Amino acid sequence: MTTNENTANTVNTVNVPEHTPRMNWSEHAPEVFKAMLQLEKATKKHLDPVVAELVKIRASQLNHCAFCLDMHTKDALAAGESVERIIQLSAWEESQHFYTAKEVAAIELTEAITVLNDGFVPDEVYEKAAKHFDEVELAHLIAAINTINVWNRFAVSTRMVPGHYVAGSH
Numbered sequence: 001m002t003t004n005e006n007t008a009n010t011v012n013t014v015n016v017p018e019h020t021p022r023m024n025w026s027e028h029a030p031e032v033f034k035a036m037l038q039l040e041k042a043t044k045k046h047l048d049p050v051v052a053e054l055v056k057i058r059a060s061q062l063n064h065c066a067f068c069l070d071m072h073t074k075d076a077l078a079a080g081e082s083v084e085r086i087i088q089l090s091a092w093e094e095s096q097h098f099y100t101a102k103e104v105a106a107i108e109l110t111e112a113i114t115v116l117n118d119g120f121v122p123d124e125v126y127e128k129a130a131k132h133f134d135e136v137e138l139a140h141l142i143a144a145i146n147t148i149n150v151w152n153r154f155a156v157s158t159r160m161v162p163g164h165y166v167a168g169s170h
Helices: 003-009 030-046 049-062 066-078 083-091 101-115 123-132 135-157
Strands: none
Touching (some): 030 049, 049 083, 049 101, 049 135, 066 135, 101 135, 123 135
């Protein structure tokens, strides 16, 4: 075997270094961070924690927020969510049988609010969610979806680094 062939067969096991965050926004805007924590706390009052984590993971996938994906998948796993359901969430439309009808309605509403393809949430998506959630739950679900979108945007715009979150820290 020549040197080039030997090199080609060697697997590089060194990871790419972490990127550097742009700033620690919560340090520079502590009143905003505290307000966000209060908003987050308020959304949880009338929302099933399983649904809340699925919503947070799905919105974070759509927003390409690695920091929030790290956080919410770890929290979901620590709370007993299955690896299979978390993995399938990125392809939920083809994997609906992993979720309840109520969870599917929440995931679908999450996509509609997060992406806003047509500039609005389609009536059929809203009505489907309204069939599975009473008005108080639905209001909190909408608040939770909007809140995770804000968290995602803070994390993505400031390049927060994933991989260091410990489940249950927030």
